[in-house]
Amino acid sequence: MAFTAADAQFERRTRESFAKQGIMAHLGAALGSVAAGRVEISLPFRPELSQQHGFFHAGALSTIADSAGGYAAFTLFPPEAGVLTVEFKINLMAAADGEHALAVGEVIRAGRTLTVSSIDVFVDKAGRRTHCATGLATLMTLVGRSGVQG
Amino acid sequence: MAFTAADAQFERRTRESFAKQGIMAHLGAALGSVAAGRVEISLPFRPELSQQHGFFHAGALSTIADSAGGYAAFTLFPPEAGVLTVEFKINLMAAADGEHALAVGEVIRAGRTLTVSSIDVFVDKAGRRTHCATGLATLMTLVGRSGVQG
Amino acid sequence: MAFTAADAQFERRTRESFAKQGIMAHLGAALGSVAAGRVEISLPFRPELSQQHGFFHAGALSTIADSAGGYAAFTLFPPEAGVLTVEFKINLMAAADGEHALAVGEVIRAGRTLTVSSIDVFVDKAGRRTHCATGLATLMTLVGRSGVQG
């Protein structure tokens, strides 16, 4: 699936919006590659992200997965349009035990109002990568509104 | 749906496990009421939890929703059993604009291996409560293992 | 959750639309009660609806659940508006072993563009009702279009 961005400034817009997400800095997440229809977010492990067994909490993975899926959609939006997560679903397939997590969001279908992205999370431990989570997100294009669902 | 806990110490076990989730302290979340099959988690807003418009990030809400749904299931588990989130799905129904979020997890069906919980998130602003998110989670009982999916 | 229909003719519109769903007659499903924001669909068991163990196939249950959730939303739509299922998720919580299935769709949140419905399926066997499936559906209002997603 190859997509063409409607706005040549999509990467700049995406990085500016990401920088406004206070939770990303709070978790320690960083925006990686930003391509038309595909975005990566990385997150180093630290105890502040853990569940009761000391691994990444599903919520931490879901947070970077949600943003990766949302920004993947956002890269294809026209300038001035905002993005809203309508819903997402995620399967936690393996214990997220590792030093580093990587969320990849990729647009599957881009529509005028709704876009569907796949969201996947990989965790690296001692040089070995595990596909820990996979999901789907539905995103909405917000045009001519303040970015808040009406 | 009224459930009876298999372990009279379910509340103590639940509070001890919650205290081990590093991400809860990091986000500022607190465990509220813990009943058999029903758990509440509250989260005051702060800029470190925001998305790009200054509201609660969907990931912050999903994190407390996931834990609320998981611990609702956990309250019904036998002693020594661990809980694992298999998957969850969440609909973000309204902008999470407010001073405080409350996640409620409630068991819908408790099975030997799998349990299904509803997960709902409410946000309070100026005394008005909005039902911001609703979802479903599938949880797995882990018995005789170290609490990690095999 | 009490909703007020925008169109006083909502029940007639709903029954007319249901009658056009060829699959409902083919499965043997019947539209039950139609209220503002809540719709029931019933389905008697027959071998033509079975999975490999002789129970209702999850797809048969999902089909009536999807229509129940969609029509629950549709009852709240303005005249001339069509309904489209954006996505749904369903948990199959118990073997659907019985003589009769009942799907209940109920609106949780009605928005201008998107509506969220809960979808639940109950199966009756020898006078005992089991809550076999629960899910969530996202529906879209289609206005001024031919009822087909653009």
Added chain:
Amino acid sequence: MAFTAADAQFERRTRESFAKQGIMAHLGAALGSVAAGRVEISLPFRPELSQQHGFFHAGALSTIADSAGGYAAFTLFPPEAGVLTVEFKINLMAAADGEHALAVGEVIRAGRTLTVSSIDVFVDKAGRRTHCATGLATLMTLVGRSGVQG
């Protein structure tokens, strides 16, 4: 993702189980290719499968998608094991307007107890293929039981 079947007779077992699903014959669905971890099911359009606009009903697509995802998992199970759909989620991305639908189920992760499959549905019209639906399913291995969730 390449998988090795635990049972060399996986294709025969899969075809025998499919033949027992009464709903498949009733809808007119046929089992296509059966490989280790990947199964296809095809479904020609007929008015008995339609929604109110004359296209494939989402339930018809979900039914073949559910079976494709379930049998993809089943191909990797040991002999004597049954398969149960725990839950699935599906996004309807485009109007399912066409002569023929094809559901593809592919295992993403095979676990001892739980397996995750992707489910995709394509619709052909006048020689053009559209990716109409995508989803995820969670399947459970049933060993030493009669194939019914306990």
